Amino acid sequence: MTKQTIKTPELSRRGFLKAGAAAGTATLLSGLFPGGVWAAGSDAPEKKEIKVGFIPLTDCSSVVMAATQKFDEKYGIKIIPSKEASWAAVRDKLVSGELDAAHVLYGLVYGVHLGIGGPKKDMAVLMTLNNNGQAITLSNQMKEKGATDGASLKKVVAASAPGTYTFAQTFPTGTHAMWLYYWLAANGIHPFQDVKSIVVPPPQMVANARVGNMHGYCVGEPWNQRAIVDNVGFTAVTTQDIWTDHPEKVLGTTGDWVAKNPNSARALTAAVLEASRWIDASIANRRTTAETVAARSYVNTDMDVILGRMLGRYENGLGKTWDDPNFMKFFNDGAVTFPYLSDGMWFLTQHRRWGLIDKDPDYLGVAKAVNRIDIYKQAATAAGVSLPKSEMRSSKLIDGVVWDGKDPAKYAGSFKVKV
Numbered sequence: 465m466t467k468q469t470i471k472t473p474e475l476s477r478r479g480f481l482k483a484g485a486a487a488g489t490a491t492l493l494s495g496l497f498p499g500g501v502w503a504a505g506s507d508a509p510e511k512k513e514i515k516v517g518f519i520p521l522t523d524c525s526s527v528v529m530a531a532t533q534k535f536d537e538k539y540g541i542k543i544i545p546s547k548e549a550s551w552a553a554v555r556d557k558l559v560s561g562e563l564d565a566a567h568v569l570y571g572l573v574y575g576v577h578l579g580i581g582g583p584k585k586d587m588a589v590l591m592t593l594n595n596n597g598q599a600i601t602l603s604n605q606m607k608e609k610g611a612t613d614g615a616s617l618k619k620v621v622a623a624s625a626p627g628t629y630t631f632a633q634t635f636p637t638g639t640h641a642m643w644l645y646y647w648l649a650a651n652g653i654h655p656f657q658d659v660k661s662i663v664v665p666p667p668q669m670v671a672n673a674r675v676g677n678m679h680g681y682c683v684g685e686p687w688n689q690r691a692i693v694d695n696v697g698f699t700a701v702t703t704q705d706i707w708t709d710h711p712e713k714v715l716g717t718t719g720d721w722v723a724k725n726p727n728s729a730r731a732l733t734a735a736v737l738e739a740s741r742w743i744d745a746s747i748a749n750r751r752t753t754a755e756t757v758a759a760r761s762y763v764n765t766d767m768d769v770i771l772g773r774m775l776g777r778y779e780n781g782l783g784k785t786w787d788d789p790n791f792m793k794f795f796n797d798g799a800v801t802f803p804y805l806s807d808g809m810w811f812l813t814q815h816r817r818w819g820l821i822d823k824d825p826d827y828l829g830v831a832k833a834v835n836r837i838d839i840y841k842q843a844a845t846a847a848g849v850s851l852p853k854s855e856m857r858s859s860k861l862i863d864g865v866v867w868d869g870k871d872p873a874k875y876a877g878s879f880k881v882k883v
Contacts (some may be wrong), residue, residue: 505689509540516732517548517557517566518764520667521684522770523713524567525593525753526794529640530739539846541695543779544778548606548762550665551635555582558718558845564725564734566719567593571811573716577834578812580820586719589808589835590733591801591843593713595738597773597792598703599688600647602680603673604696613700614651617680618631621653622862631655632664632681633674639712642814643703644682650863656818656883661698667764670696683711686769686793691781694771698781704790706862709799709805722836728873729836733843737801741849744795750774772811798849803835806869813867819883829871 473739476555514536518524524545531543546563548554551572556561559576575581575588602611611617621629626876631648633641643653655661664672669687674696682703691697700731703710715736722729754774758767772778776791793800806833815821837855844851858868867875 468810469551471568472882486829486878492564493640496700497637507727509731511727511728512540512565513542514564514728514732515544515545515562516544517546517550517554517563517568518762519548519554519567519665520765520772521713521864522682522686522754522757522763523597523792525743525757526593526736526740527567527715528757529734529743529753532756533742535742535781536592536731536735538690538801539726539735541731542733543561543732543735545762551638552582554741555635558587559583559585561718561721564721564728564732565590565715567713568645568716569635569638569805570642570711571637571642571815572635574808574830574834575820576813577830578815578821579639580815581635581674587834588717588722588729589803590715590717590722590729590806591736591796592711593715593736593801593802595709595712595793595796595879596642596686596702596790598682598712599680599699600644600680600701600703601669601673601697603676604698605676606679607698607782609707611700614647614653615881617700618651618653621658627660627879629680630662630678631658632662632669632678632683634666636662637811637820638816640663640684642704642811643710645818647682647701647706647862649879650861652881654881665778670694673697685773686765689773690765691767692779693766699778700780701791703779704788707859708790709796709859711804711810714803719833722839729839730846732842733839736848737795737798737841737843737847737849740794740801741847742827744793747775759813765845798844799852801840801844801849802852803837803840804852804855804857805831805835805837806858806867808835809869810867813872816873816876817879817882824873824876828869 515653536543554566575585578641610618611620633644666683669681669683694848754771778788779785809827856869860866
């Protein structure tokens with residue numbers, strides 16, 4: 465790995481130092497850590513070995529590659545990836561401190577921060593790990609009934625008693641629950657009144673669909689493509705068709721951990737940022753990533769099941785194939801990785817919409833507390849990653865509704881289908 469030239473001195477925990485203010489000191493101390501990134505003394509990582517949990521999903525890739533490609537060493541830390549069985553286990557181990565950080569559902573972090581979906585604890589989002597790359601799978605049984613997309617599913621559901629059909633997601637406050645509910649509602653299907661909703665860990669989705677425990681599910685890759693390969697189901701919609709470039713997994717931890725280990729938090733974020741950039745840099749790097757994460761110690765599936773959709777080569781299991789320009793992104797010049805306040809706020813609006821919280825929270829205040837943009841900016845400076853012009857962004861979702869974060873309470877209450 466080539467040694468990186470640092471354009472700005474490393475940042476103290478008080479925030480940004482102006483360029484050149486400590487250039488002499490930074491240069492003097494540049495040899496103390498591999499790559500010359502971290503200064504000595506108070507800027508050194510407080511904790512050198514950092515245990516980072518992950519669930520077997522393609523979008524754990526940047527955490528895994530930060531460790532296996534040794535981007536962590538450059539920042540004076542060692543990332544120890546820890547394979548977990550379920551999102552509930554990730555939640556519990558973050559809260560207890562058994563994990564330092566994790567590849568985790570965006571909405572799970574916010575749920576814990578507010579005390580829904582588990583114990584209440586101040587949480588932190590250090591960066592976004594990926595955009596896009598999830599999907600909703602329907603079982604082959606639904607195809608036989610004539611349901612192949614949202615409109616035809618609506619007809620099948622409407623023709624049966626409420627609760628006849630069961631759909632699975634991965635965690636009550638998580639991303640997959642929100643994509644599933646949003647898509648069903650956009651097609652006039654109430655996710656709690658018209659159908660049943662259950663929780664199934666991602667690696668168990670295909671097996672549960674095979675034995676008929678549910679008629680459809682929303683999950684991350686490769687478990688949608690795996691259903692096609694195993695002739696269990698087909699892709700009804702991708703999540704990038706629900707919301708192009710939507711936020712997905714984050715690098716999450718607790719507020720306490722960041723307070724005790726601010727330098728380690730910056731080092732961890734910078735290392736994963738470097739891995740994210742490396743993955744997106746070339747097709748060859750994506751192939752190497754697919755080969756790496758397919759191993760038993762990570763996702764534990766055939767490499768080809770991961771690679772196709774990681775390269776944007778999609779099939780839906782109904783005979784359609786296409787190249788999707790909005791496949792899973794890990795970096796996109798820092799647009800993916802920045803922890804936009806509006807992204808965090810969106811999950812809160814959906815928690816409000818579906819009755820997971822009983823009143824409007826301080827949407828912006830919560831997002832500012834959870835999304836540690838201060839840590840991210842410092843890590844981005846160290847890794848040479850550009851920053852967006854705004855901490856908010858605007859998107860149009862599948863139903864034509866625009867989300868820009870400007871009036872979250874109005875947005876949350878504006879949907880026809882809600883609790």
